[in-house]
Amino acid sequence: MQTPAHAALGDLLSYSGERTLLAGTLVRVPLGKREVLGVVWGSRPMAEEDAALEFKPLGTALDTLAPLGEAWRDLVAFAARYYQRSLGEIALAALPPQLRDLSGVQLARRLKRQGSAPVVDAGAAGPSAAAAATSDEQADALRRIDAEPGPFLLFGSTGSGKTEVYLQAVAALLARSPAAQALVMVPEINLTPQLEARFRARFEGRFGAGAVVSLHSGMTNPQRLASWLAAHAGTARIVLGTRMAVFASMPALALIVVDEEHDPSYKQQEGARYSARDLAVWRGRREGAKVILGSATPSLESWHQSRPPEGDDPGGRYLRLAMPSRIGAGAxxxxxxxxxxxxxxxxxxxxxxxxxxxxxxxxxxxxxxxxxxxGYAPVLACGDCGWKSECPHCSAFRVFHKIDRTLRCHHCGFTERVPRACPACGNPDIAPVGRxxxxxxxxxxxxxxxxxxxxxxxxxxxxxxxxxxxxxxxxxxxxxxxxxxxxxxxxxxxxxxxxxxxxxxxxxxxxxxxxxxxxxxxxxxxxxxxxxxxxxxxxxxxxxxxxxxxxxxxxxxxxxxxxxxxxxxxxxxxxxxxxxxxxxxxxxAGMPPFAFQALLRADARTQEAAQAFLNAASAAADALEGAQQVARYPAVPLAIQRVANVERAQMLVESASRAALQRLLAQWQPVLHGLRRTPEGKGVIRWLVDVDPQQI
Structure with a gap:
């Protein structure tokens, strides 16, 4: 079930059932007074010691849908473990929202409708867009992608034709295997339509109208469900999406492309704070799929991981493919x-x-x-008394939007009409500052x-x-x-x-x-x-x-x-x-990629309460095994410390060893849950751990 990390609800809950269900089967189960969607993670016969326990019975099994595969479950389990979240939070967030609300009958009806939709026969389909002629650099990159295991860092200047390399790598994959699937990720929704148009033009004529699907939060819930079901069934050969697509159920996944791999948008900033780029690399290794990370300005982590061997340095885990020239002799x-x-x-x-x-x-x-x-200007200000358009709920200014004459906070969303005069002194001459x-x-x-x-x-x-x-x-x-x-x-x-x-x-x-x-x-x-x-x-x-x-x-x-x-x-x-x-x-300075970091954050009613919780957590960590290998810095407020009347503080945790950091974070979880019930936890609304943070 979907439970946030700070809820202290165990990863796995046990239910009784009349029949054995395969791992990965979706089920409806009672939780409190609600019935929610769950994923069967495993099953066993009732033992004698279970007789004294009272198990709630399973609800409906959604067994018209093929179970979620072992590779998908391993990906979810790794993400939950590495990013210090609950299994249910990762697993259920990875499923389409509409799927969580469907009954067994509704799902069966939806699958029947989707299965009866007309599918273009590949032999009768229209012509596909022809592949462009490749430059020597593109041809060399494609040859190495075909011949070597990767992962690959495709370091190509802007305009060097990285997208054509992706297209031809996918085409070669689909030509080799009649069932293989490819996942192509972009950092932002606004980049999806133009990429989708190119992939549809290249592949739909050959593989049918349903061969290419998109998966991102800009789609409606029915659209997301249809795309997810097509990928899960294997009828969608190519899935294009943003960071959420890394969790798409694709039983025949053979190639993952992460375009603009350096982009911070691949790191989720709410809830489970996973890095889709890093999970793509892990997933490729687990499923034997090739991974291509592409960028003109790679992240320093990926650049360091793709360094060639030199002297005693064995080099990085990635293979760097360089394409420094623009297509068409353009400078x-x-x-x-x-x-x-x-x-x-x-x-x-x-x-x-x-x-x-x-x-x-x-x-x-x-x-x-x-x-x-x-916006029009970041601040509206009064020259007489010094009033500024501060947000009453955040430690930030409301931005002046002239087009609709509003002051809008870009953090909590609080919006008001622009006042006719300064609210503090009545001066009618208030002016925008900045642009x-x-x-x-x-x-x-x-x-x-x-x-x-x-x-x-x-x-x-x-x-x-x-x-x-x-x-x-x-x-x-x-x-x-x-x-x-x-x-x-x-x-x-x-x-x-x-x-x-x-x-x-x-x-x-x-x-x-x-x-x-x-x-x-x-x-x-x-x-x-x-x-x-x-x-x-x-x-x-x-x-x-x-x-x-x-x-x-x-x-x-x-x-x-x-x-x-x-x-x-x-x-x-x-x-x-x-x-x-x-x-x-x-x-x-001992900073990433030469060290590994995590942030412990606390949101509370007061800044004092947030920092007291973090400092108590740091003191409690001293007793944990291996704590001396992990540095913990003093708690400090966030740059914007108050958002929507909630005070926010953070503490940086750092180690030269990824394993040592992970061990400490895993031991810390029960300690943090326990602190919520002590005086130091009073006033704390929530806490979270952000592993490999992108912003500090």
Missing amino acids: LPAVRLVDMRLQPSKTVLSGVLLDAIGQRIARGEQSMVFLNRR GTERLEEHLGELFASVQRPDGSPVRIARIDADSTRKQGALESQLAAVHAGEVDVLVGTQMIAKGHDFRRITLVAAVNPDGALFSSDFRAPERLFSLLMQSAGRAGRDAAYLAAQGTTAEMWIQTQHTDHPLFIALRRHDYPAFAESELAQRRA
Whole structure:
């Protein structure tokens, strides 16, 4: 059953049944006053000592559905053990939500309906899209993927054709085996539609309309259930999805692709905090499936794991496949740094950047301006009394959204209309401070209001972020407009910075990236470098278009730190140099991947209660076996310590040995449950363990 880790409910519950059920069978069982979905993990005959115990009887067995396989159960058990969660929480979260509510009769009806749906005969299907010609680098990567066991790190620059390698690797797999399945993962939902279109064009004509399915949280519950059932039955040969897809039941899984493997979105940040990328590697090893991790800017963990042997160092566990060249002889964009220290105070877009964008508009080309902050302005403030738009429920400011005249907290969702005057002093002159994408879009509209496109029509500026794409279908229509050339300047957050194949964009600009250079989070420079490299990769992807236009692709970065090593490496598109520098610093500081970390977090009514619980937990850990091998740092508040009137604190736990860290965490679980019932646990709402945290 689905139970959170802090609930202290055991992993396995025992029930009595009239017949033996196979492990992996789904059942309806009573739990308290409810009837819930459960998974049979094992069964045994009643023993004499069981006679004195009173077992609740099993409900309905959903045995019209094939049991969940041993490999799937092993994956769930490993994830629960490694990430310190309960079996039920992982297992039930991995199943489609609608499946949890279906009775046996309803499921049988659904399976019958799905089984009677028309399936295109592969022989009678329409033509598939032809595979593109491969470059020497692509051909070499495909040859090695076919010949060697992996796992593979496909290190390919943006535009080098990594997706074509995925497509041809999947095609080779399906051609070899009539039953084999492939799992292809992307970090974000907005990248799924375009990838799905390419896979459908390539494979549906040959393998039928149901051969390719998607699996992500943006789908409706009936859609998710249909895709999951198709994968479980083996009728879906290819599953495309986000991090949740790593738990898809695929009985004939033979290949796993993790695209943009560096992306932090692969780490779940609520509930069971698993890393889908790491689980994909584990699952591939358990099921004998090949694993391809692809990125132009690999995570430093994957880069370190793919290091070649050198001297006494045996090298990493992954095999690195390099594809440094862009397809079609296209060059990577030239990176230009604008020193904002030399610009007038409060300059948003420098004159040289505006001139460069204007030249692109005049030639009918497209530009992209990247700012990783949505809304109109991050703060609304009063110049007289100092009032700011703080959220009453969080230790954060509410963001000003001009489009609907609201102040909205991006942490708890609390929203109010913008006040007519300062709530504190009555001053009517309250003003926005700072800029988000909404304000940047407006600013660009004002600057280019008198400029015309080559056909004489006015310049069109579009914005893509979480606010502008809230309505269903909005993202697809906006992307279609960009691809059709209807947009001259595209403004957006990281949603537009990765994965998209914009053919007419020749200039990309990053407006304000400096904040991450001096973050307290040691991973911030790695994320910034990756984001800027990915953003640069949106420019100049079509060499033929550049040649026809007689132009070159450029990436403009406005910064006050032009001599920073990160920007120096970025100008050369030299990820290996950046990675070597960062890894040297991490090795010296004893940080991942040279150490292993976990966070113990506590949410409570007061900050004092949260920290008292964590400090008591640390003191109690001293008595545990192997505690001396694991460092425990003092409890501190989170960067945003209060969200929705709940105070949050955390304690970092670190060890040079992964095994030592895991042993301590496993021993710590009953101690933490016990602390909840002591004075130190008073006021604590919940606690959680985050293994291999991505943000500290």
